Amino acid sequence: xxxxxxxxxxxxxxxxxxxxxxxxxxxxxxxxxxxxxxxxxxxxxxxxxxxxxxxxxxxxxxxxxxxxxxxxxxxxxxxxxxxxxxxxxxxxxxxxxxxxxxxxxxxxxxxxxxxxxxxxxxxxxxxxxxxxxxxxxxxxxxxxxxxxxxxxxxxxxxxxxxxxxxxxxxxxxxxxxxxxxxxxxxxxxxxxxxxxxxxxxxxxxxxxxxxxxxxxxxxxxxxxxxxxxxxxxxxxxxxxxxxxxxxxxxxxxxxxxxxxxxxxxxxxxxxxxxxxxxxxxxxxxxxxxxxxxxxxxxxxxxxxxxxxxx
Numbered sequence: 633x634x635x636x637x638x639x640x641x642x643x644x645x646x647x648x649x650x651x652x653x654x655x656x657x658x659x660x661x662x663x664x665x666x667x668x669x670x671x672x673x674x675x676x677x678x679x680x681x682x683x684x685x686x687x688x689x690x691x692x693x694x695x696x697x698x699x700x701x702x703x704x705x706x707x708x709x710x711x712x713x714x715x716x717x718x719x720x721x722x723x724x725x726x727x728x729x730x731x732x733x734x735x736x737x738x739x740x741x742x743x744x745x746x747x748x749x750x751x752x753x754x755x756x757x758x759x760x761x762x763x764x765x766x767x768x769x770x771x772x773x774x775x776x777x778x779x780x781x782x783x784x785x786x787x788x789x790x791x792x793x794x795x796x797x798x799x800x801x802x803x804x805x806x807x808x809x810x811x812x813x814x815x816x817x818x819x820x821x822x823x824x825x826x827x828x829x830x831x832x833x834x835x836x837x838x839x840x841x842x843x844x845x846x847x848x849x850x851x852x853x854x855x856x857x858x859x860x861x862x863x864x865x866x867x868x869x870x871x872x873x874x875x876x877x878x879x880x881x882x883x884x885x886x887x888x889x890x891x892x893x894x895x896x897x898x899x900x901x902x903x904x905x906x907x908x909x910x911x912x913x914x915x916x917x918x919x920x921x922x923x924x925x926x927x928x929x930x931x932x933x934x935x936x937x938x939x940x941x942x
Contacts, residue, residue, distance in 0.1 A: 634940055635813045638823035639664030639679040639830025641696040641864050642856050644686035645921045646823040647757060649931035651687060653942045656756030660813040665761045666769035666798055666833030667780045671719045674729040675736055680746050680759060681728060688753035699724045718786045743807040760813065762834040765804035769833050771796050780829060789866035792873030796828060801836035814843040819938035822853035824863060827886040828870035844890050850938040851891045854919060855880045858897040879903055884910035893937045895919060
């Protein structure tokens with residue numbers, strides 16, 4: 633089994649790549665839930681949903697989130713009553729949130745809900761939230777404290793993040809199966825997700841960072857920074873604002889003590905020595921997942937770095 637820490641679009645794409653070369657039952661994903669929030673009375677889990685939809689082959693390919701071909705008529709109708717509708721929930725996507733919220737009202741823990749939704753979509757990869765407890769990612773930007781979705785989706789990440797905190801993380805416990813998945817893994821992989829905003833909340837849950845630091849198996853991360861730019865916002869704004877360079881060595885610094893190797897894009901080959909100086913063995917590959925061939929090539933490169941045989 634390989635265990636993958638992930639969140640959002642970057643995580644979904646790497647998981648899809650890995651699932652193309654490995655049996656789904658060999659993959660366990662620990663997913664960020666720090667972005668979760670309430671909208672219109674519904675509990676929304678953006679990262680688990682993106683990953684579920686992607687693995688089910690139903691994600692919108694252009695946006696990278698939501699369901700393919702979805703419409704937004706209910707939101708248009710809701711706007712008539714003066715409600716703020718900046719957070720987009722599609723008509724078909726709405727069913728997922730209604731189902732989740734109903735189960736939560738019945739006292740079902742988030743880990744069971746995520747597994748139930750994944751099963752309903754025919755997803756074979758095991759999906760685990762980082763915690764069943766509520767953890768909220770709050771960023772300080774432009775002098776304001778903002779929930780992550782407010783900063784990214786509503787404000788469009790206009791400014792660098794000068795501080796970040798994960799409210800509730802100190803009192804949270806890793807979800808059932810999370811620490812066991814790390815302990816039993818033949819390799820641990822960190823997806824090319826936002827190192828601060830997506831992987832940071834996972835590592836903030838007590839016990840998870842220590843378990844990864846102590847793991848005696850290959851630990852490999854894929855850089856989400858290519859040519860000095862983040863593949864998905866707001867990774868660059870967060871790295872820069874918190875004092876990390878927006879490059880592959882900056883990613884290596886964030887993960888110092890947690891990874892043995894960092895897969896970097898061919899365009900960043902000149903940074904290899906600085907990545908190594910930051911404590912990670914650099915592995916050069918094409919990291920942009922634009923089609924089936926490039927996705928498969930990256931998955932095989934990551935598995936080779938992790939000494940995992942497909």
